[in-house]
Amino acid sequence: MSSETGKILTTDGIPLEESLKQAEKKNKIKAFLLVAPLLLFLIITYMIPIGDMFSRSIDDKMVTNMLPKTYKAMENWDGKELPPEEVFEAFYLDYKILVKNKTAGKLQTQLNYEKNGFKSVLKKLARKQKKFEEGNYKEQIMKVHKRWRNVEYWRAIKRRAPSYTYSKYLKGVDMYSNEDGKIVQVSEDRRIHRILWIRTVEVAFFVTLFCFLMAYPIAHLLATLPMKYSNLLMICVLLPFWTSLLVRTASWMILLQQQGIVNDFFVWTGLVADDNRPEMMYNKTGTYVAMTQILLPFMVLPLYSVMKTISPSLMRAGKSLGATPAVAFFKVYFPLTIPGIGAGCLLVFILAIGYYITPALVGGASGTLISNQIAYHMKSTLDWSFASAMGLMLLTGVLAIYWIYNKLVGVDNIKLG
């Protein structure tokens, strides 16, 4: 008996094993082809641009490209004493082109970041360089301004030699690398970003907490009420969920304004005097109140879907075994709802940490978050590399939280509506 006969053959005479493998492969390709259009679309229009943000955030080719000869000449310079004549000559030639092309201003600004006072030195050189004679540029440049004799200024130029920098990331946490290359904090009155990061996390945390405290009772009520009542009450959760974010923000702007209904109510109850109405909008209070209401449905829905699956007989069993309602609740019911709590909290936290519209409208100066800063740099200062750097820092945080979410709940368990 040969070994061939041991194999089962299909009607075409191919071994069954092989035929199955081929069919499997075909199915794999078929499935993949269905996913491919969306996958390609997202990779091209979304994933690569996010990667592009990274290269943009570390990109520092501007100065490098403006002074090509200088950096070539500087390669052999150790930076201890004044650079040799070649460097001066190369710098003169580079700078001459910049002045001619009227782009010297950019270099002046960039180098001024490295060393304060560089701008005026460079401006003077721009005026004087026209009268330079050929040869011995070292002497001529040093004659223009005595600061050219200071090696610090040459070191400042050399520091910008690499075409990549992480300075934008340092700036995002209010640090910078100083003249000695050490990483230090900026002066205390200029530490604005760290405050924003802390505030963003703080607002996201408290909004999540408030949402949890408010959503838990109503999710429980919705899950335990008979269908015909709970369906009606569910509308209270779903209608805001489907309503435009701007509409809801607008209604909070009306409610919280100084002559608004909430303030009217406080005055009517006598809590505050009519001429002393508290400012509830354009500060953190406004951000908290509006964001809590807007994100509340995202907490209620996952909690509800988990609570719906908990059989009421479990609580009854606990009570019949002698537990008080409170003990039965904390020992039986509450632990069963933890998956829902995890899902809801992380969902709300992730949404809150990247919130932009509501803080921008009701937050004022003390209620704005990190995303407002990103938008500000995108639209106003046009410092796109800094906006990219901060965006990626935020993204890293969100991905870390998402990773935890995935470990605890699983991505597939996201429920909508």
Place this chain on the structure above:
Amino acid sequence: MALPKYTEPHYRIWHYFYLLICGCVFFFLIAPLFVIFPLSFNAEEFLVFSDGMKRLDPDAFSLRWYKDMIYGTKNPWGLAARNSFIIAIFATLGSIILGTLAALGLSSRHMPYKGLIMAILISPMIVPLIISGVAIFFFMAKVGLAATHLGIILAHIILGTPFVVITVTATLSGFDHSITRAASSLGSSPYNTFMKITLPLILPGVISGGLFAFVTSFDEVVVVLFLAGLDNTTIPIQMWTGLREQLSPTILAVATCLIILSVLILLTAELLRRRSERLRGINR
């Protein structure tokens, strides 16, 4: 939920307290929406209830802000509404087609690297909008699609597909694949099987995913803020500008229309959910 007669008094008090808290939370959720409605009929320009309105004086109410919304001079709402609908409709169609195909592939048991691909496909939902906005803007600017309708539609397809993928995958999770095999064994072509068997069964999921995509696009402002030029202003952009500059009652008239639209969408979504559950034989 009536309490049994033997309930102890302190538990009874606790129970009513609990209902009171729930009532307050429901009020907090829904009440803000109802403020807009009466104020949009205000005859005056202020965004507070006038004395006339408090007395229910008919003269204190008017439709002037609705007229202003539709006929007002230099009013941006007509153009904005047209743009919003065009963008949302095309973005929804794009999301439905790409998302449904991907969901069909993903729910095949032969799909390799399922977890990784799923993570990529739903990433636009997880990444904060502001970051998506920045990234998409860089891309659209590079390929010259910034400030065009096409650019915004593509951006909204990116944001809308995750919803379609999720809802359709959920519908397919209860899908009995032996039905399609039965159809094939009876001689139906794959295309016919899809059109006549699969599609009608997953249609509720497709439509409710499409509704999410529509609302996402229709309500989206962060990405459009980066992308839109003067010609592609949308309703959310106009509302955003209006809210930043001056809160006028016309905005409330628009907001009321949007609330009515969301009620319609809510009803549709709810009907679809029930139909889908009935079709898939899930009983609650």
